[in-house]
Protein backbone atom coordinates (compact mmCIF):
# COMPACT_ATOMS: atom_id res chain seq x y z
CA UNK A 146 0.00 0.00 0.00
CA UNK A 147 1.26 3.45 -0.90
CA UNK A 148 1.82 6.05 1.80
CA UNK A 149 -1.27 8.24 2.05
CA UNK A 150 0.61 11.46 1.48
CA UNK A 151 1.82 10.25 -1.88
CA UNK A 152 -1.65 9.31 -2.99
CA UNK A 153 -3.04 12.63 -1.76
CA UNK A 154 -0.40 14.43 -3.77
CA UNK A 155 -1.32 12.47 -6.85
CA UNK A 156 -4.97 13.40 -6.50
CA UNK A 157 -4.09 17.05 -5.95
CA UNK A 158 -1.79 16.98 -8.94
CA UNK A 159 -4.52 15.42 -11.02
CA UNK A 160 -7.06 18.12 -10.14
CA UNK A 161 -4.47 20.82 -10.66
CA UNK A 162 -3.72 19.31 -14.04
CA UNK A 163 -7.39 19.32 -15.01
CA UNK A 164 -8.01 22.79 -13.58
CA UNK A 165 -5.29 24.29 -15.72
CA UNK A 166 -6.89 22.82 -18.80
CA UNK A 167 -4.29 20.15 -19.40
CA UNK A 168 -5.58 17.27 -21.41
CA UNK A 169 -4.47 13.70 -21.35
CA UNK A 170 -3.60 11.90 -24.59
CA UNK A 171 -6.75 9.85 -24.11
CA UNK A 172 -8.90 13.00 -23.92
CA UNK A 173 -7.23 14.71 -26.81
CA UNK A 174 -9.06 13.01 -29.67
CA UNK A 175 -12.42 13.47 -27.98
CA UNK A 176 -11.76 17.15 -27.21
CA UNK A 177 -10.54 17.77 -30.72
CA UNK A 178 -13.66 16.18 -32.20
CA UNK A 179 -15.94 18.47 -30.20
CA UNK A 180 -13.73 21.50 -30.78
CA UNK A 181 -13.60 21.14 -34.58
CA UNK A 182 -17.15 22.36 -35.41
CA UNK A 183 -16.65 25.30 -33.01
CA UNK A 184 -13.41 26.27 -34.72
CA UNK A 185 -15.03 25.99 -38.14
CA UNK A 186 -17.83 28.35 -37.08
CA UNK A 187 -15.36 30.76 -35.55
CA UNK A 188 -13.20 30.86 -38.67
CA UNK A 189 -16.23 31.32 -40.91
CA UNK A 190 -17.48 34.16 -38.73
CA UNK A 191 -14.05 35.81 -39.00
CA UNK A 192 -14.09 35.41 -42.78
CA UNK A 193 -11.16 32.97 -42.85
CA UNK A 194 -12.36 30.35 -45.30
CA UNK A 195 -9.26 29.82 -47.41
CA UNK A 196 -5.73 28.61 -46.80
CA UNK A 197 -3.96 31.28 -44.76
CA UNK A 198 -0.76 30.73 -46.71
CA UNK A 199 -1.69 30.33 -50.40
CA UNK A 200 -5.40 31.32 -50.29
CA UNK A 201 -6.23 27.98 -51.86
CA UNK A 202 -9.44 26.24 -50.95
CA UNK A 203 -8.55 22.61 -51.63
CA UNK A 204 -8.59 20.10 -48.75
CA UNK A 205 -8.51 22.63 -45.94
CA UNK A 206 -7.71 21.63 -42.39
CA UNK A 207 -6.49 23.11 -39.14
CA UNK A 208 -2.77 23.13 -38.44
CA UNK A 209 -1.34 23.27 -34.93
CA UNK A 210 1.96 24.67 -33.75
CA UNK A 211 2.91 21.26 -32.43
CA UNK A 212 2.18 17.83 -33.78
CA UNK A 213 -1.06 16.85 -32.13
CA UNK A 214 0.49 14.09 -30.03
CA UNK A 215 2.59 16.72 -28.23
CA UNK A 216 -0.38 18.94 -27.37
CA UNK A 217 -1.30 18.85 -23.68
CA UNK A 218 -3.45 21.96 -23.15
CA UNK A 219 -6.81 23.13 -24.48
CA UNK A 220 -5.19 26.46 -25.30
CA UNK A 221 -2.73 24.81 -27.64
CA UNK A 222 -5.43 22.61 -29.13
CA UNK A 223 -7.41 25.76 -29.96
CA UNK A 224 -4.39 27.53 -31.46
CA UNK A 225 -4.66 26.77 -35.15
CA UNK A 226 -4.19 28.13 -38.64
CA UNK A 227 -6.37 27.13 -41.56
CA UNK A 228 -4.19 25.51 -44.20
CA UNK A 229 -4.72 23.55 -47.38
CA UNK A 230 -3.26 20.06 -47.48
CA UNK A 231 -0.22 21.15 -49.52
CA UNK A 232 0.76 23.99 -47.19
CA UNK A 233 -0.02 21.87 -44.13
CA UNK A 234 2.37 19.16 -45.28
CA UNK A 235 5.03 21.68 -46.16
CA UNK A 236 4.82 23.27 -42.71
CA UNK A 237 4.76 19.88 -40.97
CA UNK A 238 7.84 18.71 -42.79
CA UNK A 239 9.80 21.87 -42.13
CA UNK A 240 10.82 20.70 -38.66
CA UNK A 241 9.38 21.16 -35.20
CA UNK A 242 10.73 24.65 -34.54
CA UNK A 243 9.86 25.95 -37.97
CA UNK A 244 6.35 24.61 -37.65
CA UNK A 245 5.85 26.45 -34.35
CA UNK A 246 7.24 29.70 -35.72
CA UNK A 247 5.39 29.50 -39.00
CA UNK A 248 1.96 28.89 -37.45
CA UNK A 249 2.57 31.57 -34.80
CA UNK A 250 3.51 34.03 -37.54
CA UNK A 251 0.33 33.26 -39.53
CA UNK A 252 -1.82 33.76 -36.43
CA UNK A 253 -0.10 37.01 -35.45
CA UNK A 254 -0.39 38.44 -38.96
CA UNK A 255 -4.19 38.08 -39.01
CA UNK A 256 -6.22 41.25 -39.02
CA UNK A 257 -8.92 39.58 -36.93
CA UNK A 258 -8.40 38.53 -33.33
CA UNK A 259 -9.18 34.84 -33.06
CA UNK A 260 -8.49 34.38 -29.34
CA UNK A 261 -11.06 32.38 -27.41
Ligand SMILES: [Zn+2]
Pocket residue numbers: 196197198199200201228229230231232233
Ligand atom coordinates in the same frame (compact mmCIF):
# COMPACT_ATOMS: atom_id res chain seq x y z
ZN1 LIG B 1 -2.22 26.51 -49.03
